[in-house]
Amino acid sequence: MRPQANQKKDFSRGSLKICFSVSTLAPPFTPLYLAVNSVLVVVLSSIIILTLVRQMNRPLRRLQNAANSYSKTGKAPYLDTNHGPLEIRQVNQAFNHMVYTLEQTERDRQIMLAGISHDLRTPLTRIRLTAEMLPDEFFREGLIYDVDDMDAKTYAYEK
Numbered sequence: 001m002r003p004q005a006n007q008k009k010d011f012s013r014g015s016l017k018i019c020f021s022v023s024t025l026a027p028p029f030t031p032l033y034l035a036v037n038s039v040l041v042v043v044l045s046s047i048i049i050l051t052l053v054r055q056m057n058r059p060l061r062r063l064q065n066a067a068n069s070y071s072k073t074g075k076a077p078y079l080d081t082n083h084g085p086l087e088i089r090q091v092n093q094a095f096n097h098m099v100y101t102l103e104q105t106e107r108d109r110q111i112m113l114a115g116i117s118h119d120l121r122t123p124l125t126r127i128r129l130t131a132e133m134l135p136d137e138f139f140r141e142g143l144i145y146d147v148d149d150m151d152a153k154t155y156a157y158e159k
Helices: 029-073 085-131 139-156
Strands: none
Touching: 029 085, 085 139
């Protein structure tokens, strides 16, 4: 018998019993079901782990590529120091500073060698003029050859 809408139920004298069938709440736990679910969990976990590892290794791969580029070409891209974990930002900042210092050192070396090369050209010219006035032809040709060789080497550093 159904209670009508305007009737009130009185539960103060007894208890209410609610029954559910177990088969409607959970699927059956058969060995095949467990095996398929286990495989799915392992596959999804592996995909998530591989994705996370790739994300974590990406900044290190950029650093490796930049270092390889600098060792091959003498130029390296600027590495980002604003994003990522603190340690990666610090390594990138140190790498950028190292590349800047090496480039500055190379520029200073080139300027110094160009100055030395220029300073050596005047004495070499004087030695060559003196050598051309020597009476001994064998000694003169050997000295001129040596001066020309040194002159070619100093000229190469001026560029």
